[in-house]
Amino acid sequence: MKRAFDLFFCLVSMILLLVPFVLIFIAIKVTSHGPTFYWSDRVGRGNNIFRMPKFRTMQINTPEVPTHLFDNPNDYLTPIGSFLRKSSLDELPQLWSILKGDMSLVGPRPALFNQDDLVKLRTLKGVDQLTPGLTGWAQINGRDELPILIKVKFDEEYLRKKSFLFDLKILWLTVIKIIMRESISH
16 A cells, blocks of 8 residues: 555656756756756665655765765755755655655665664664665654664654554655755755
8 A cells, every 4th residue: 555655646746846847947957057967875664675756956076975974065955956955845855755665655764875883774664674764763753963863763763653544644744844944955
């Protein structure tokens, strides 16, 4: 049922968001040099690496590390990067990863390929067996601001509680967080 819901939601979203998708594509091309999409190597279910797309919000040749580890991430942002991140619109291309089955709407956010500490702890707790999500329980409880141990505790709690209704609750709370612009990296 989860996969069917993911596919239905994803297809409907892609149709409804086609115009904003095209406008963002054009805005990135007009305001910065380089590709429109940023493809990131991420850790998926069973610790398999997959390529996850996002709209590019950072300058070309920005180091591949979590944003919160930069001294001043604003130094690396493209002219519209801050807006795309604050609005979470940079995440829209991940609908492709959901269609492919690399991701789900709800699950732990996929770790970067080089976040060994996070991957190791998730594996130890069994969270690595979940399909990563566009949003998740840890996302709505602090996102990048959470220390890794706390993030994995939320991921572990999701593993124990996962259900269709819990996923709907997380999706609803995600919409609220985006509208309120809470816990969003700049």
